Amino acid sequence: MEHFSGVTLNSNEAMLTAVRNARIPLCISDPNQSDNPIVFANTAFFDLTGYSESDVIGNNCRMLQGEETTPESVAHIRNAIDAERSDTIEILNYRKDGSTFINALQIGPIYNDDGKLAFFFGSQLDITEKKAEEKRLKNLADRELVHRLRNIINVMAVIIRLTGKEELSVKDFSALVIERLHALSDAHIDTITGSEEESATFEDLALSILSAYAPDGDRQFELDGTDIVLPVGLVSCTVLTLHELATNSVKHGALGNLDGSVKLEWRKVGDADGEKLVFVWTETGGPAVTKPSRTSGSDIILKLIRAVDGQITFDWQFAGLIVTVEFPI
Known part of the structure; x- marks a missing residue:
């Protein structure tokens, strides 16, 4: 059992260690809480965005959006979440220092053993270059x-x-x-x-x-x-x-x-x-x-x-x- 800001994820330790140490930036949010906050992010996510764990946990992922993030990409994310479907969206995101990167964001639902929506995952891929x-x-x-x-x-x-x-x-x-x-x-x-x-x-x-x-x-x-x-x-x-x-x-x-x-x-x-x-x-x-x-x-x-x-x-x-x-x- 692993706890992220008071939330329990049922998974084995090997899987959690793999996710935590994965080179692909990854975060997990809880749609059952108000404003679907991030409850877990791995080291690669912090390295990519420049944010610390205390900056990220408890906040919605819109913190990565900025002035030039297109409304169309934001709406695409929202539609995927509302429909509880896996999707990939290209979106312009902002790091903590204000620099930008083009993010090939992949999101998808995670269900519990009862088939109820428990979390959403989001993996980030910097495709700027x-x-x-x-x-x-x-x-x-x-x-x-x-x-x-x-x-x-x-x-x-x-x-x-x-x-x-x-x-x-x-x-x-x-x-x-x-x-x-x-x-x-x-x-x-x-x-x-x-x-x-x-x-x-x-x-x-x-x-x-x-x-x-x-x-x-x-x-x-x-x-x-x-x-x-x-x-x-x-x-x-x-x-x-x-x-x-x-x-x-x-x-x-x-x-x-x-x-x-x-x-x-x-x-x-x-x-x-x-x-x-x-x-x-x-x-x-x-x-x-x-x-x-x-x-x-x-x-x-x-x-x-x-x-x-x-x-x-x-x-x-x-x-x-x-x-x-x-x-x-």
Whole structure:
């Protein structure tokens, strides 16, 4: 038997010791008392909130709320308590020193042997850093989207210019431009907005993207590799990398020249660290290559590849850019 401020909890000593010493902050309140006060909190709860036992015991958990705590989250908690249901609520809470943290609060009822409501438990999880990382990744994704949209416009302009060099009637020119721009938009929509839960082969992705970007069709590219199904976690990064390489090739490299071409080779290799997907992008027949002074697009790709523990190297050969990418699979 364990007593918390005059309240007796029927439980064994091992369980109580585990709760008391748990790293997850935990408190227990008594809904049978006026204002549902906290009757127990463990050390992790005090460490998280900065409050002492004397500050907490006998007070309602609203003491953790503050000026920027949303009414919606408070109402969500109240509804869960009134309905006697377990629930998880994200709520902005305040420590004793006034600092804030985003709390993934899990609450639920505890019933006695007679099936009557005896207590409510509340476990706290500080997800402030997780939310900050989600915001950072969203901002990165937003910048990547803007970068993609600008590139699409630039690539469209090059495709129209190169198509105009072919000997075509106005009608044929219009039809071919429309066809090529549709292929470009479809490649972006299909490969970038596809479900993250769907796997794909590397060849399917490469063929879709290069078919859309090469102004003169499959004459301008060669694919060479085995049938490799990508893990779902690598699909987005692979797609964005290929889009970036193709975009840069149209704007500055081989695909911006009707005599230029790209060879894309890929294979699966194994070593002491596990299996890797390695692909090599080689451009020939384009303008003379010089290492660019600005690498905003490359910087974005570098961050994405590093996020999946991959590697990318750029070899700025005079005859054409060679890019080697490795992804652990």
